[in-house]
Amino acid sequence: MIDDHRSTCPINLSLEVFGDKWSLLIIRDMIFGGKRHFRELLRSQEGISSNILADRLKTLLEIGMLTKRDDPSHKQKAIYSLTEMAIALVPIMAHLGAWGRRYLPVSEELSIRAQLMEEGGPALWKRFMDELRAEHLGAPGETEGPTVRQTLQAAYEDVMARKARELVRAGK
Amino acid sequence: MIDDHRSTCPINLSLEVFGDKWSLLIIRDMIFGGKRHFRELLRSQEGISSNILADRLKTLLEIGMLTKRDDPSHKQKAIYSLTEMAIALVPIMAHLGAWGRRYLPVSEELSIRAQLMEEGGPALWKRFMDELRAEHLGAPGETEGPTVRQTLQAAYEDVMARKARELVRAGK
DNA sequence: TGCAACTGCTTTCAAAATGAGATCAGTATC
DNA sequence: GATACTGATCTCATTTTGAAAGCAGTTGCA
Numbered sequence: 001m002i003d004d005h006r007s008t009c010p011i012n013l014s015l016e017v018f019g020d021k022w023s024l025l026i027i028r029d030m031i032f033g034g035k036r037h038f039r040e041l042l043r044s045q046e047g048i049s050s051n052i053l054a055d056r057l058k059t060l061l062e063i064g065m066l067t068k069r070d071d072p073s074h075k076q077k078a079i080y081s082l083t084e085m086a087i088a089l090v091p092i093m094a095h096l097g098a099w100g101r102r103y104l105p106v107s108e109e110l111s112i113r114a115q116l117m118e119e120g121g122p123a124l125w126k127r128f129m130d131e132l133r134a135e136h137l138g139a140p141g142e143t144e145g146p147t148v149r150q151t152l153q154a155a156y157e158d159v160m161a162r163k164a165r166e167l168v169r170a171g172k
Numbered sequence: 173m174i175d176d177h178r179s180t181c182p183i184n185l186s187l188e189v190f191g192d193k194w195s196l197l198i199i200r201d202m203i204f205g206g207k208r209h210f211r212e213l214l215r216s217q218e219g220i221s222s223n224i225l226a227d228r229l230k231t232l233l234e235i236g237m238l239t240k241r242d243d244p245s246h247k248q249k250a251i252y253s254l255t256e257m258a259i260a261l262v263p264i265m266a267h268l269g270a271w272g273r274r275y276l277p278v279s280e281e282l283s284i285r286a287q288l289m290e291e292g293g294p295a296l297w298k299r300f301m302d303e304l305r306a307e308h309l310g311a312p313g314e315t316e317g318p319t320v321r322q323t324l325q326a327a328y329e330d331v332m333a334r335k336a337r338e339l340v341r342a343g344k
Numbered sequence: 345t346g347c348a349a350c351t352g353c354t355t356t357c358a359a360a361a362t363g364a365g366a367t368c369a370g371t372a373t374c
Numbered sequence: 375g376a377t378a379c380t381g382a383t384c385t386c387a388t389t390t391t392g393a394a395a396g397c398a399g400t401t402g403c404a
Contacts, residue, residue, distance in 0.1 A: 006218040008279035010272030010286045011200050011265060017276070021191040028183050038381045046178040049363050054382055064275075076371055076380040085275045092271060093183060095264045100182030103236075103257045104189070107180035114182045210352050221392050226353055248351035248400055 017063055022048055022056050027065065027086055028093065031132065032113060034149055036079050037071075045110070060086075081136040090129050094118060109159045113152040124148060189235055194220055194228050199237065199258055200265065203304065204285060206321055208251050209243070217282070232258075253308040262301050266290060281331045285324040296320060 006012055018024040029035045029044055041053055048056075057080065060066045065086040071077035097114030100106055106114075117124065128148040134141030146154070178184055190196040201207045201216055213225055229252065232238045237258040243249035269286030272278055278286075289296065300320040306313030318326070 005277075007282065008277065009200075009217055009282040010269045010276065010278045012197060012218055013276040013278060014268045014272040015193050015196055019191065019193040019196070021187050024187055024191065025184060028181075039379075042381095045181055046184055047364095049365080050382065051365095051384085052363065055362095057382095071380095074372070074380070076369095076382095078381065088271060088274070092264065092267045095267060096186045097182045099260060099264060100186040102260070104182065104185040105177075105180065106182045106185060110179065110181040211350075214352095219393095221394080222353065223355085223394095224392065227391095229353095243351095246351070246400070248353095248398095250352065 017065070020056070022052055023060060024089075024093075026053070026056055026060065027082070027089060030066075030080065030082055030086075031090065031093065031128075032149065032152065034135075036081070037077060038080075041080075082132060084133070084137065087129050087132045087136070090125050090132070091122070094125055109156060109163065112155050112159050116152055116155055120148075189237070192228070194224055195232060196261075196265075198225070198228055198232065199254070199261060202238075202252065202254055202258075203262065203265065203300075204321065204324060206307075208253070209249060210252075213252075254304060256305070256309065259301050259304045259308070262297050262304070263294070266297055281328060281335065284327045284331050288324055288327055292320075 005016060018027075025044060025046060025048070026041055029041055033040075035041050038053065038057070041057075042048065042050060057066065057068075061068055063085075064083055067081045067083060068078050069081070071079045094114070094117040097111070098118040101111045101114050101118070130139075130141055131147050131149070133139035177188060190199075197216060197218060197220070198213055201213055205212075207213050210225065210229070213229075214220065214222060229238065229240075233240060235257075236255055239253045239255060240250050241253070243251045266286070266289040269283070270290040273283045273286050273290070302311070302313055303319050303321070305311035
């Protein structure tokens with residue numbers, strides 16, 4: 001907890017938090033994938049190993065990006081929750097996704113969510129953040145219609161289904 | 173140049189670029205500090221060492237975030253320039269700075285720039301980006317009044333001067 | 345015409361971080 | 375009672391990090 005920081009510049013301090021190849025992916029999976037458990041997070045696209053996941057979860061807890069509590073349904077299960085500090089990263093995720101989509105070799109199916117986030121703009125981000133607050137902080141929130149996460153997930157599945165059809169057609 | 177990427181998710185690919193404690197600091201110093209030479213970048217707030225700086229500059233060149241050319245004034249001097257890909261990070265820098273300012277133990281003098289960037293909003297970011305394009309890409313650009321970088325720098329120096337006065341008064 | 349300061353790096357080497365895979369003690373399910 | 379699942383932890387080889395010193399020139403000044 002001592003200030004062993006390299007400098008007190010906000011960008012430097014931010015990088016000390018997630019200037020790391022895994023921390024932000026964990027947050028990403030919790031925000032966009034709705035994951036809450038260790039074993040769920042272990043099944044990431046990128047194949048994080050269990051020791052690294054355990055280490056990063058510990059760091060994120062210490063920093064205050066996550067909280068952890070027991071799962072009533074299983075004595076060995078833990079539930080991880082996002083804090084406001086982590087939910088506040090939604091706009092940064094949206095920008096990062098948009099930037100990556102523009103300049104890096106992304107695939108269509110894994111970037112459709114980023115595209116919708118970009119098109120939705122700050123209004124969509126705010127709605128998403130409110131839903132995350134309801135989900136993770138127990139904040140009051142309306143439950144009308146599909147959630148932002150469900151909408152993004154449906155778009156992802158649509159792309160996957162279309163790609164599967166195209167593969168079949170091409171293979172004929 | 174082969175796709176040895178962990179996944180084609182835009183956020184993952186972005187993290188492969190600057191999910192690192194130094195790369196974005198180099199870009200920060202070029203954007204906000206106007207630094208263009210190796211030895212200038214070596215004098216960062218955080219004390220990067222020369223081997224790490226050389227390595228990260230090489231990576232940033234390969235990725236296409238920077239370009240490098242000879243300095244006509246000195247046969248051993250190199251000039252590094254930002255590409256559009258790097259200039260496009262300005263809004264992300266602004267968000268990162270705002271987030272760090274809100275949730276991390278920043279200092280007043282090193283976060284005054286982040287505060288002004290946040291208050292200036294997208295309009296200020298765009299002006300800054302246009303100035304960077306003129307400076308690094310040779311794009312046409314007007315030169316009326318102080319640049320955004322100069323304005324931010326002046327605000328930083330004001331805070332420093334005030335703090336120095338306060339120290340004198342307290343020491344009396 | 346010398347010499348000090350500066351140029352962008354490279355080298356050396358110890359320490360720290362990374363990460364795949366196996367393992368574990370307890371829990372739930374059937 | 376067997377099987378699968380829980381959140382980790384352990385081992386150990388590989389990779390990365392980073393401080394410090396060094397280098398082959400170049401430039402500016404006396």
